[in-house]
Amino acid sequence: MRLLVAGSDRVDAGKTTFSTGLLDWIDGTGFKPRAGNDYWFDQDDVRQAIGDGRLYGKDAKRLAAASADDVSPEEINPIHRLWRPSPGPDGGLIGAAHRRFVLDRVAGAFVRNGAADVPHAVRERLPLADAPTVETVDELNDVTRKRHLPALDAVATRIERHDRAVVESYGDIARPLQGFTADAVAVVEPARARIYDGDRYATACEAARGSAREGTLEQCVEDVIAQIDPVASVGLPALGGEKRGEPGAVADAYSHAYDELLAVAE
Structure with missing residues (x-):
């Protein structure tokens, strides 16, 4: 069911x-294939997660805790996006006014937005040194095909089972x-x-x-x-x-x- x-x-x-x-x-068992939070508005949640070298949101955490299976937030939420406010009309790569995506966690790896500043606390606590950086829509689309879509396919298979x-x-x-x-x-x-x-x-x-x-x-x-x-x-x-x-x-x-x-x- x-x-x-x-x-x-x-x-x-x-x-x-x-x-x-x-x-x-x-x-x-609960699943939240995609989620996100804002470094400014969800500061406590972000700091709690990155304090352990991880990135997830409170929704995935609540779903994991309520699940019958012993699962982590990352297992049930393969894609998590971190935002930060971006004053002005420019929506950046994905056209979201007044906010800009900073990075994505895709399964256990990260993807950075080269046009956004990564907060110091995030840079210190997450393994971003080898994370690919996207600076254009074409680059983001390419990474999405290679990383995001397979991660979503994998969680869809888990849901089916x-x-x-x-x-x-x-x-x-x-x-x-x-x-x-x-x-x-x-x-x-x-x-x-x-x-x-x-x-x-x-x-x-x-x-x-x-x-x-x-x-x-x-x-x-x-x-x-x-x-x-x-x-x-x-x-x-x-x-x-x-x-x-x-x-x-x-x-x-x-x-x-x-x-x-x-x-x-x-």
């Missing part, structure tokens, strides 16, 4: 909280792996989760045009779900910080939503 959790809000949709509770509910997998997308992107079809999909936003049949959701992803904001191969959630009706729409109660950090408590609070999702998956 493969379940996809996506968010209709770019920030703080509640995907990870929903996913950790779902992992507890089904005794499954698991009996109970929860795959969390990133931002408001409809799915984190091209061609991925889940048995059921939960689109989460504050106070609500909408449940979709996995095959119909995948078909809508293929039909939706790529988002100009994120790239021609990615679809935004709203563009996808505009084409299909949910099987169910369920309310999600607000949870305090202590409950959000405890997968079992989330599972109890959201059990009605998980029952609806599993009914569609079956």
